[in-house]
Amino acid sequence: DTGVSQDPRHKITKRGQNVTFRCDPISEHNRLYWYRQTLGQGPEFLTYFQNEAQLEKSRLLSDRFSAERPKGSFSTLEIQRTEQGDSAMYLCASSPQVLPTDTQYFGPGTRLTVL
């Protein structure tokens, strides 16, 4: 069990550029979650997947955000035309089964800085 991994760990970009983050969940975990965490706040839910199906998407996500989990394993989160307000830590978590009470295992996060 190598845990949830995220790549890159840090990303600095200029406003208007597109960025893509990757999350590799724990092997055979069915559910995968994305969160955004800004300084001094708790994680905010963005979206989650059950295998390859995206089941819920937060209203916080504008059309500039898209997430995929094409084969039910790793997931990508893309932000198009980045804005300074997108600067945050982006967290990924996975859980093994289908119950909402199953423990979520979090990755170390990707810190995005938009200049």
Place this chain on the structure above:
Amino acid sequence: AQSVTQLDSQVPVFEEAPVELRCNYSSSVSVYLFWYVQYPNQGLQLLLKYLSGSTLVKGINGFEAEFNKSQTSFHLRKPSVHISDTAEYFCAVINTGGFKTIFGAGTRLFVKA
């Protein structure tokens, strides 16, 4: 809609002293309750969770929390803290019909020697 309020943004405490981190929630439906810890430069990890049954829940590292339905609270306690407990602690809820986790803003516990 659910919301979570962590009443203290920072809690300084001396080593071996007891500590309580306060959490109140608001929800129109039944919820599950969680406490997570985030150590410096590490990902969040689950400390404990309340699903049903006994209102006193024990978690890892000697922490426990008590669910109080009438006060809509889920306070986290530890009778004697260690330097290694210095971290950020997050209270969270999920409504019993969904999968969306709502987190509080966090409480930074700072244990002093």
